[in-house]
Amino acid sequence: MRIPNGSEVMKFSKLYAPTTKDAPKDATLPSHQFLVRGGFISQVGSGLYNFLPMGKIVFDKIKDVVKQEMDETGAQEIQMDVVTPADLWKESGRYDVFGKELCRFKDRKENEFVLGPTHEEVVVDIVRNRINSYKQLPLHLYQITTKFRDEARPRFGLLRCREFTMKDGYSFHEDEVCMKKEFDVMEKTYTKIFTKLGLDFRAVDADSGAIGGSGSKEFMVLAQNGEDDIVVCQSCSYAANVEAAKRAPKTTSVEAPVASFSKFKTPDMKTIADVCHFFKADAFYSIKAVVKKAIYVDKEEVIVFFVRGNDELQEVKALNACGALDLADASAEELEKVGLKAGFIGPVGLECVKFYIDLELKEAKNLICGANEVDYHYVGVEMFNFKEERYADLASVQAGDCCGCCGASMYVTKGIEVGHIFQLGQKYAKAMGATFLDKNGKAQPFYMGCYGIGVSRLVAVMIEASHDEKGCVWNKQTAPYLLDIIVSNVKDEAQSAYAEEIYTALKKERLSVLLDDRNERFGFKMKDYELIGLPYALIVGKELEEGFVEIVERKTLEKSIVKKEDAFSKLKELLS
RNA sequence: CGGGGUGUAGCGCAGCCUGGCUAGCGCGCUACCUUGGGGUGGUAGAGGUCGCGUGUUCGAAUCACGUCACUCCGACCA
Numbered sequence: 001m002r003i004p005n006g007s008e009v010m011k012f013s014k015l016y017a018p019t020t021k022d023a024p025k026d027a028t029l030p031s032h033q034f035l036v037r038g039g040f041i042s043q044v045g046s047g048l049y050n051f052l053p054m055g056k057i058v059f060d061k062i063k064d065v066v067k068q069e070m071d072e073t074g075a076q077e078i079q080m081d082v083v084t085p086a087d088l089w090k091e092s093g094r095y096d097v098f099g100k101e102l103c104r105f106k107d108r109k110e111n112e113f114v115l116g117p118t119h120e121e122v123v124v125d126i127v128r129n130r131i132n133s134y135k136q137l138p139l140h141l142y143q144i145t146t147k148f149r150d151e152a153r154p155r156f157g158l159l160r161c162r163e164f165t166m167k168d169g170y171s172f173h174e175d176e177v178c179m180k181k182e183f184d185v186m187e188k189t190y191t192k193i194f195t196k197l198g199l200d201f202r203a204v205d206a207d208s209g210a211i212g213g214s215g216s217k218e219f220m221v222l223a224q225n226g227e228d229d230i231v232v233c234q235s236c237s238y239a240a241n242v243e244a245a246k247r248a249p250k251t252t253s254v255e256a257p258v259a260s261f262s263k264f265k266t267p268d269m270k271t272i273a274d275v276c277h278f279f280k281a282d283a284f285y286s287i288k289a290v291v292k293k294a295i296y297v298d299k300e301e302v303i304v305f306f307v308r309g310n311d312e313l314q315e316v317k318a319l320n321a322c323g324a325l326d327l328a329d330a331s332a333e334e335l336e337k338v339g340l341k342a343g344f345i346g347p348v349g350l351e352c353v354k355f356y357i358d359l360e361l362k363e364a365k366n367l368i369c370g371a372n373e374v375d376y377h378y379v380g381v382e383m384f385n386f387k388e389e390r391y392a393d394l395a396s397v398q399a400g401d402c403c404g405c406c407g408a409s410m411y412v413t414k415g416i417e418v419g420h421i422f423q424l425g426q427k428y429a430k431a432m433g434a435t436f437l438d439k440n441g442k443a444q445p446f447y448m449g450c451y452g453i454g455v456s457r458l459v460a461v462m463i464e465a466s467h468d469e470k471g472c473v474w475n476k477q478t479a480p481y482l483l484d485i486i487v488s489n490v491k492d493e494a495q496s497a498y499a500e501e502i503y504t505a506l507k508k509e510r511l512s513v514l515l516d517d518r519n520e521r522f523g524f525k526m527k528d529y530e531l532i533g534l535p536y537a538l539i540v541g542k543e544l545e546e547g548f549v550e551i552v553e554r555k556t557l558e559k560s561i562v563k564k565e566d567a568f569s570k571l572k573e574l575l576s
Numbered sequence: 577c578g579g580g581g582u583g584u585a586g587c588g589c590a591g592c593c594u595g596g597c598u599a600g601c602g603c604g605c606u607a608c609c610u611u612g613g614g615g616u617g618g619u620a621g622a623g624g625u626c627g628c629g630u631g632u633u634c635g636a637a638u639c640a641c642g643u644c645a646c647u648c649c650g651a652c653c654a
Binding site for chain 1: 577
């Protein structure tokens with residue numbers, strides 16, 4: 001039963017929480033195992049999960065935190081349809097761009113629809129022709145609803161589902177300054193939300209992917225099992241997703257292989273290691289060629305990306321540089337077809353394909369690179385005379401690289417994305433013809449921002465961030481109940497009566513408690529308690545005869561013995 | 577999308593290679609007894625279109641082909 005302040009009380013004998021000893025065999029992550037074993041969620045199909053009663057309570061609690069903070073900023077909650085006419089997606093141009101993750105279908109009249117993976121198009125449709133003056137701006141609308149993305153490979157339980165719940169907000173502004181202001185408000189708001197949830201997180205610079213726009217920041221919960229690599233500075237506050245990370249230009253103390261420009265025979269030396277060994281040069285002074293097949297809406301094209309020999313290509317950066325929809329590995333045949341000599345590719349004199357060069361190679365000297373001729377390399381290469389547009393940030397920042405802000409060493413860690421905020425600019429408003437009249441009476445496309453939080457994912461993140469080998473360790477903010485009253489032996493009337501009494505008293509105080517009144521053995525109930533992981537337990541057992549009960553803290557599993565008449569006030573203090 | 581694997585009771589699995597008794601085991605479930613501070617012990621039970629389809633065969637969970645679902649590694653992923 002849900003009592004008025006939003007907390008819950010329940011008797012375990014009535015609770016639908018099918019706990020199990022065994023986890024599904026595909027559950028590899030703690031959050032997946034414990035949420036299934038603890039009876040919070042159940043899988044219904046690939047990437048599709050049901051929320052059982054306790055999972056639903058946790059979900060609602062997280063949702064409440066998000067909603068409260070959003071409302072605080074003046075954003076207004078709405079609800080958009082999950083089913084969206086495909087025409088809107090064609091208008092924005094994303095119908096072709098979004099790829100197979102966008103689930104498309106037709107109704108009985110053969111009209112095309114999509115299941116919304118995000119709602120920029122719909123929200124623009126909501127405001128266009130209705131907001132028509134700068135006087136009506138800014139405006140921020142948000143929703144907390146179902147999204148569907150047909151993931152290529154759903155996995156990790158709630159962390160990578162096909163159907164999931166997200167809080168997505170969209171703001172409209174008359175100019176960039178106002179948009180940026182809201183962006184900052186959202187950064188602060190998200191910080192409040194994740195702090196309230198008790199998570200260890202960082203706001204990091206990010207790539208904006210298929211959503212588009214210029215500035216974007218991701219909120220990453222630091223967790224070993226994260227899917228994203230984050231670059232973090234050891235000394236200053238700089239942190240970024242590796243897809244967008246910047247660094248101070250790489251340097252080396254190793255002496256340069258000074259030489260005048262010339263061509264050398266390098267038989268069968270196809271790797272950086274081979275070539276550098278041959279010339280006795282550090283890989284820093286070589287140029288690595290990475291060949292990719294870029295996929296565009298209407299064509300495919302082989303493109304070469306050049307980075308330093310001791311760097312790696314960052315694929316997302318490469319993708320952004322060439323503006324393709326996707327990059328795939330190029331096959332040996334494809335290289336041959338366009339005239340590339342695998343193992344001997346270099347930027348000098350390269351004319352048969354489009355290519356990009358990492359920014360850090362600009363104006364570099366004394367380099368070694370392929371001569372675009374089998375078994376030959378150039379030495380003494382100087383990077384001049386390439387067109388400006390050839391240069392782009394392409395290299396992947398690695399652990400040990402120096403921070404671009406303060407120069408200190410940076411390290412790489414794993415994170416789980418729980419929020420992402422974007423400055424969209426006029427991208428969608430322009431594409432969809434959504435304008436307002438500015439102060440000068442001129443029609444302008446809206447400036448937009450968009451802000452997402454993975455609400456259902458957070459249910460799993462809470463556990464990923466807080467568990468032990470026995471099960472979940474919920475904090476008070478998100479626990480399904482705050483306390484489990486464990487009756488050691490329900491056949492002992494004194495124990496049952498005492499437990500019932502304290503349960504009723506706490507219920508009156510509107511504290512969220514669970515009473516384990518099941519006719520099960522003590523060990524069985526304790527295992528369930530530890531698995532479910534409520535913040536506290538009250539054990540009503542054999543010491544009751546002597547006038548004592550025990551309070552257990554889940555986090556430490558420490559037990560403290562208290563007099564039975566002191567338990568109520570002690571618990572009231574702990575749970576409030 | 578590329579490469580593997582699996583599908584037999586609610587869950588976890590054996591049986592399949594080498595076709596043939598009534599398809600088993602553990603956990604869970606039901607009833608009774610037992611026990612009552614760490615998933616107690618016992619007795620008796622219930623529960624299965626062997627994913628689906630076609631084929632081979634006297635006979636298919638077992639072999640072949642097809643199909644669907646789930647899943648693992650990788651790629652991908654607001």
